[in-house]
Amino acid sequence: MPEPPLLGVAALDAHYGDFQALFGVSLTLSRGEVAAVIGANGAGKSTLLNAIAGLIRSRHDAILFEGEPIGDLPANRIVGRGIALVPEGRRLFPSLNVEENLLIGGQIGRPGRWNLGRIYELFPVLAERRRQASTSLSGGQQQMVAIGRALMSNPALLLCDEISLGLAPIIVRDIYATLRQIVGAGTAAVVVEQDIGQALAIADRVYCLQEGRVALEGRAGEVTRADISAAYFGV
Amino acid sequence: MTAWLNTIAQGVLVGGLYAMFAAGLSLIFGVMKLVNIAHGDLIVLAAYVALMVTDALGLNPILSLIVVVPVMATVGYLLQRGLLNRALGEDILPPLLVTFGLSVILQNGLLQLFSADSRRLQAGGLDVASVKLAEGLSLGVLPLLQFALAVLVIAGLHWLFYHTRLGRAFRAVSDDPRVAQLMGLDNRHVFGLAMALSLAIVAVAGVFLAVRTNFDPATGPARLIFGFEAVIIGGLSSLWGTLVGGILLGVVQAIGAEIDPGWQVLAGHVAFLAVLAIRPQGLLGGARR
Ligand SMILES: Nc1ncnc2c1ncn2[C@@H]1O[C@H](COP(=O)(O)OP(=O)(O)O)[C@@H](O)[C@H]1O
């Protein structure tokens, strides 16, 4: 029997009240692979990640993880299965210091290679600031905490929602270099970006969302910039 | 002079009780932004539970805490999971109305079960024992015990909030309940534990209240007011603030009563309004922790 893909999203719809944000979105990801999901503001990228992470409930079998349906599981049970989300806008806990933010990410106790020491090796600057309020950090450092917090749950799949948002280009480069290390060690990832450069460079597969639908899909090396801008802007 | 010293000392000790009223209230507001209108009635419920336990087991009221605390904590967890969680949401009005309804139900339920007669717990000599500190200045053993427990409760809560996993979960859920779920936290369970803890403190406060003064099913709302006043005086976001607020309220009330017995409660309200006007964030509010 062939091994099922790590993640299988099949004909996923999502609604906010009467408004439909996703229309039959499908996406497949193998173990250790990276998918880039790109698209304009409001295309439904965050909605897709939130649905996979369980913050938005969907149909039972709309999302398969390691072959098991997880579409209707709540977020607090999905993280234990091995999916971690780095939410858009970082969303650190302001009442928790840096170390507490990391520790709470690992409190479900999923075994794996990541622990506090490893996170501090990955981001040495966080070790120096471990007792500081997370709100006192720079934007880049806050993003490191957000990524570290997600890694602490030892995910098999890491979901990154616009981790470059609001950061200087040089910081974005560093963050993506680190992300490359993380996926290089075998963690699969779905990387959502509006800025396509970094996302395309790290991805094996590309999905372009447009108004809640997959407008383009392909291997990262095979889709051209022209295809992407056509799908991106709908021209 | 010693008369005044005596008054102030009594006020401080009563303040410990108010601090316990306030701590449970503040804890719930802090974790789930719920204003529990039934808090005072739950204190009275705890007093009646203690009454039943002391009657049935022949225990000293202080010892009855061994039973009353876990009973009230269980009531808190079930109340949260069964009722209050359903009312919580974006809008703060539904939970307010639900706890208001709960307050009415508790008062009427207690009235049906226990009648309107006022009751009191007898602490078998402990309630009249006192230690003499100086000529004219003696403090009751029970108020001293009550104050010591209040300090312990606040210190324990502080430790729990800032040095344990559960406290970390309380803070995270309070900061951002949505993202807290991504950490594997079940908010409904965390809220249940917070209410259990709140009602465990309510149990301690209820037993000491019942030994100190007469109570009947209608005495809850006044306890709620004192708890609120202590919370606001001390500062909403501060645990130690509830102790400071409780003590201040106790002292002001004692001084008011010394001048004219009718002024006791009024003096507390005036102090509360003064703090609200001059320093709305409370004495210890604004600063974290
Ligand atoms: N909580 C919400 N309530 C109502 N509409 C929403 C909500 N979140 C997102 N939307 C709408 O859903 C669509 C997709 O949003 P989103 O997934 O955040 O897009 P993206 O992340 O690609 O910018 C947008 O039209 C947005 O306005």
Ligand SMILES: [Mg+2]
């Ligand atoms: Mg988004």
